[in-house]
Amino acid sequence: xxxxxxxxxxxxxxxxxxxxxxxxxxxxxxxxxxxxxxxxxxxxxxxxxxxxxxxxxxxxxxxxxxxxxxxxxxxxxxxxxxxxxxxxxxxxxxxxxxxxxxxxxxxxxxxxxxxxxxxxxxxxxxxxxxxxxxxxxxxxxxxxxxxxxxxxxxxxxxxxxxxxxxxxxxxxxxxxxxxxxxxxxxxxxxxxxxxxxxxxxxxxxxxxxxxxxxxxxx
Numbered sequence: 001x002x003x004x005x006x007x008x009x010x011x012x013x014x015x016x017x018x019x020x021x022x023x024x025x026x027x028x029x030x031x032x033x034x035x036x037x038x039x040x041x042x043x044x045x046x047x048x049x050x051x052x053x054x055x056x057x058x059x060x061x062x063x064x065x066x067x068x069x070x071x072x073x074x075x076x077x078x079x080x081x082x083x084x085x086x087x088x089x090x091x092x093x094x095x096x097x098x099x100x101x102x103x104x105x106x107x108x109x110x111x112x113x114x115x116x117x118x119x120x121x122x123x124x125x126x127x128x129x130x131x132x133x134x135x136x137x138x139x140x141x142x143x144x145x146x147x148x149x150x151x152x153x154x155x156x157x158x159x160x161x162x163x164x165x166x167x168x169x170x171x172x173x174x175x176x177x178x179x180x181x182x183x184x185x186x187x188x189x190x191x192x193x194x195x196x197x198x199x200x201x202x203x204x205x206x207x208x209x210x211x212x213x214x215x216x217x218x
Contacts, residue, residue: 061213063185064115067154069107072122074189076146077138083122083150085109096123102134111179114150115158115213119179119186122150126192126203136191140167140207148187148211156218160187160211167193167205178208185213 069083086095086106097104105124112118124136148160168174178188187209194205 060184061216063117063213064113064152064156064158064216065154066113066116067152067156068109069114069120069122069150069152069158071151072105073149073151074142074146076143077141079135079138081105081124081135083107094121094123096125099125099128100130102128102131105135112185113152114160114187115152115156115185115216117183117185119182119188120150121178121188121190123190126207136189136207139189139191139209140165140193142209148189148209149217150187151218154218156216158185158187158213159215159217161214162209162211164210166208166210168208169194169205170203173206174208177210187211187213 068085071081072083073080081103083105084097084107086097087108087110089095094106094108096106102125105122107114108121108123112120114120114122124139125134126137126139128134142162142165144162144164146162148162150158150160152158166174178190189209189211191207192203192205193207194203196203
């Protein structure tokens with residue numbers, strides 16, 4: 001997936017965010033019915049998900065109980081970053097770290113924790129006027145089969161295998177695929193991508209990584 005590297009503009013804080021529009025916040029209401037932490041979960045009986053991308057069958061991994069994520073590692077793009085829990089902004093969009101902390105990632109703490117059943121969501125900036133390239137600058141370079149690990153407060157490490165990397169217009173954000181319930185533990189990584197709009201000083205697309213839990217360490 002191509003990043004618009006040559007089109008990056010360091011025009012100030014408003015130029016660098018553009019991470020989430022109302023489209024990215026759609027579907028959050030569906031998570032309200034899944035309060036966390038949930039009751040203990042049985043082993044999964046299927047690895048597929050009608051809400052996410054198509055993927056080959058694999059041996060199921062038992063979902064983990066609730067625990068805060070504290071760090072995310074993506075070796076293929078040399079990311080090792082702290083995770084902070086954040087919820088919603090007053091306007092209903094997902095809260096993300098401030099631009100001067102562009103190497104942090106955030107977990108949407110009103111949804112599943114990484115390793116729990118369902119789609120846990122981590123967000124990060126693509127770039128910032130304060131830092132230039134940010135934590136998820138190379139997110140679109142990831143490929144299926146590569147690994148994302150999330151270290152949790154309970155010292156377990158949830159290891160996810162990437163199924164799909166997509167770039168989608170912000171005005172056509174696939175809320176159901178990103179936020180919809182899944183029968184197994186999954187992960188979404190989300191940042192900006194695509195062309196930069198000088199008039200709105202935002203990127204027009206979102207890069208979304210879809211992954212599934214394949215191992216547990218720690």
